[in-house]
Amino acid sequence: MTQCVRCGKQNAEVMTEASDKSWILYSCPDCRYAWRTTEVVENRTREQFPKAFQWTDETMKSFTDFPRITTRKNKQ
Amino acid sequence: MSESPKSLRELLELLQQEKQLLSFNREHALEPDLSAAAQAGQNIGETSPALMFNNLQGYPGKRIVLNTVSSWPNYALSMGLPKESSQQQIYQEVLRRWSDSPWELQEKTEQPPFMDNIIEGDDINLFELIPLFRGNERDGAPYITKGAFISRDISEPNNDDKENVSIYRVQAKGKNLLSAQFVPGHDCARHLSIAEERGENLKVAIAIGVPPALSVAACSPLPYEESEFKLAAALQDSPFEVYKSEHTGLNLPWSAEYIIEGEIIAGEREHEGPFGEFTGFYCGNRKMPLFKVTRVMHRDQPVFENLHLARPMSESDYIMAFNNGVAMHQELKTNFPGIKAVNALNCYGLVTIISIDQNMGGIAKSAALRAMTTAPGLISAKTVIMVDDDVDPFDMYQVMWAMSCNMNPQFDVSLINGLPSVGLDPASVPTGITAKMVIDACRPTAPDLRGNSKPKEDIVHPTGTGEWEQKLTAMIKAL
Numbered sequence: 134m135t136q137c138v139r140c141g142k143q144n145a146e147v148m149t150e151a152s153d154k155s156w157i158l159y160s161c162p163d164c165r166y167a168w169r170t171t172e173v174v175e176n177r178t179r180e181q182f183p184k185a186f187q188w189t190d191e192t193m194k195s196f197t198d199f200p201r202i203t204t205r206k207n208k209q
Numbered sequence: 210m211s212e213s214p215k216s217l218r219e220l221l222e223l224l225q226q227e228k229q230l231l232s233f234n235r236e237h238a239l240e241p242d243l244s245a246a247a248q249a250g251q252n253i254g255e256t257s258p259a260l261m262f263n264n265l266q267g268y269p270g271k272r273i274v275l276n277t278v279s280s281w282p283n284y285a286l287s288m289g290l291p292k293e294s295s296q297q298q299i300y301q302e303v304l305r306r307w308s309d310s311p312w313e314l315q316e317k318t319e320q321p322p323f324m325d326n327i328i329e330g331d332d333i334n335l336f337e338l339i340p341l342f343r344g345n346e347r348d349g350a351p352y353i354t355k356g357a358f359i360s361r362d363i364s365e366p367n368n369d370d371k372e373n374v375s376i377y378r379v380q381a382k383g384k385n386l387l388s389a390q391f392v393p394g395h396d397c398a399r400h401l402s403i404a405e406e407r408g409e410n411l412k413v414a415i416a417i418g419v420p421p422a423l424s425v426a427a428c429s430p431l432p433y434e435e436s437e438f439k440l441a442a443a444l445q446d447s448p449f450e451v452y453k454s455e456h457t458g459l460n461l462p463w464s465a466e467y468i469i470e471g472e473i474i475a476g477e478r479e480h481e482g483p484f485g486e487f488t489g490f491y492c493g494n495r496k497m498p499l500f501k502v503t504r505v506m507h508r509d510q511p512v513f514e515n516l517h518l519a520r521p522m523s524e525s526d527y528i529m530a531f532n533n534g535v536a537m538h539q540e541l542k543t544n545f546p547g548i549k550a551v552n553a554l555n556c557y558g559l560v561t562i563i564s565i566d567q568n569m570g571g572i573a574k575s576a577a578l579r580a581m582t583t584a585p586g587l588i589s590a591k592t593v594i595m596v597d598d599d600v601d602p603f604d605m606y607q608v609m610w611a612m613s614c615n616m617n618p619q620f621d622v623s624l625i626n627g628l629p630s631v632g633l634d635p636a637s638v639p640t641g642i643t644a645k646m647v648i649d650a651c652r653p654t655a656p657d658l659r660g661n662s663k664p665k666e667d668i669v670h671p672t673g674t675g676e677w678e679q680k681l682t683a684m685i686k687a688l
Contacts, residue, residue, distance in 0.1 A: 165350060172343065
């Protein structure tokens, strides 16, 4: 497991890698940030990722449903 | 006028012939090359070509095309019109086809080319199958940005008119997991609501690399019981070819490059974003539905068509250029037959410019208020500028002339507070609520006879100007 560039958790997984091994693509199952190892340095390193775009659990909880969830009607 | 292209490949061939496509055969990295190239193309201006990348680092055999319809010549060619067509000429042809051409599906039973490669179950890995890449640098992940999202009303599964096609941002969240931006009030959100009420997942599909008329139709504000596939038929002036999926029961565009099928999970939402939007800002971080992918199909050597979003003009502005305007025109013409054209291409019509033959004073302002209550105008049309019918609302020099010389803010500006706006409008306060404004830049018309900018008293072109224009254009072309 690898540290997520955006939320800092240690759960990021390899999604795929280049046929010629020139890059690896990671995705975080917690915050869903994804990055390729050949991107600009801000997008692939935790230390240089812009602070305004970092997410915590609180950030994610603060979002609202879009669209709202429709309540299931009970079957007659 | 020639026939409209019936597939992405036909369009690419036409763009090649017309010198509106650049191909890159040398290897390119996905980031940052592709988005940088797309943005550079858009910076070059209103006649820029499509960009085809045939050699992608780490994805042998796969191709990406960007900026396919990201200029006026490419828009015109995608509709089978001459590439020199003006915005006003394209608008009038879209308006004519919307009203007069048959809205007709052609259901084909012959196996579509996308069924040459079928991937199901645990073999699905979207990051491997599609050369997904980050668009803008702060986007939270790679996004599919030009996929035609298809769903239908499960309470009437055989009703093709209650099938919806839309283009939305779609975040790649896992090997077989995507997001779905089902905007409240849009047909797909209603489809999901009906499914959730029954406790059922909603079957959906995304088609990538579709005929250009479908991309335009998918961004059009149609009523719930009208099909975007059928509007695409009208816009391309020939029946639209579909294939009925036995997997989801949905109509699929027969010539698509990729098809992604699966279901929206009922009762679940998950954080999504950020994503650089058409407004030029990162916005819309919310909890959105999850799309679990169960089948992917693609043509041999598939072309992944995506669009690059940025501050206007970017490809989404071109695709949306005439849809809202034509839809408003259709609603307005019954009460205001003097309306000549509706330019709603600025940020999906947040600024709308309407030309009208005003038969009495006050009519232009009334038409502006009515435009704000049309289906597309309800959440756009924040500023409506009215101009006379001899002003081309697509020509900003002419519109600015009308604003400069015919408009007196003391009489001609009206504000209405507390009206709805699209939630992505960064200036709305609270989100989704805005004041709206009418600017009446028509010449005052009787009985309103203020000022000196009266009709028929301004400078008209000298006799013979039209003939000279044709002569000079031909001579310049022959230089």
